[in-house]
Amino acid sequence: MKLLTKNTDYAVRALLTLASLKKDEYLSARQISQRQKVPYQYLRRILQELIKKNLVISREGGGGGFRLKKRPNSIEISGIINIFQGRIQLSDCMFRKKLCHNRSNCVLRNQIQRIESIVASEFSKITIGSLLKDLTKQKGG
Amino acid sequence: MKLLTKNTDYAVRALLTLASLKKDEYLSARQISQRQKVPYQYLRRILQELIKKNLVISREGGGGGFRLKKRPNSIEISGIINIFQGRIQLSDCMFRKKLCHNRSNCVLRNQIQRIESIVASEFSKITIGSLLKDLTKQKGG
DNA sequence: ATTACTGATACTAAAATAGTATCAGTAGGA
């Protein structure tokens, strides 16, 4: 069972790379792809998605590329998961109508949802900013 | 993003059905399949797996079928997830060697693992026994 | 013997994930 897919992985890495740029500096998809060893075309699609979700901004033409739109600390991993893996949720619903009559106050459902919200909440504590800090701290030590 | 797959879903439902049997009573895969509206052949494979993992016992031949091997309260959902979805884990490892030099004390890795263990721990609080109790309680109310 | 079952395993289908290719358009610079 994997909690994070490649989409999310690559997105996070791209965002981390962008987060280490100087103010108003842009980095091309090609560059990001090479630095992070991420398939170029795949990365491009991911970046498009990140634009749609207002996480990054692009500049077209030569010397163009991408940069962050939001502060690193305000970009939560949970948000990225949401974008690429959809909301964490019980697939449809175990124990369909048959077993579980009054769906609304089904205890299992509640418990699953509680677990899901714990996961979401934990992933929201991790941000691009905090990761970047951790990574640079590590390089130093 | 789904936390539970059909495998797990069906397994849990089968186990719940078996948990409601009388002591030493056996129920056939066909019966379980019909009661729970689960595809027969698929369910059979799942039951085979549950046998291997020592969760159920079978009796061959006419009038045969399956029954639980363990007490319902000792069958944790986390265990079932493990069987059918594998251990919860960070796919391979985001930020391969390149980004993350000393893998052993990588902070992100630690955080992910912490989240994973929370999930596992929460799912281990839910058991076939507790679900059965919840379900019967609900029918009553 | 017939029937209702499990054991084992091979197979196909569908869906999700991962990765590739292509073309149109934009902007910087020789």
Place this chain on the structure above:
DNA sequence: TCCTACTGATACTATTTTAGTATCAGTAAT
């Protein structure tokens, strides 16, 4: 102006995972 390096958009293929089906051999109750 034309070339080049870039993004926007989208269509496509491949791979993997998940879901579901089929088949045959063997067991035991009737």
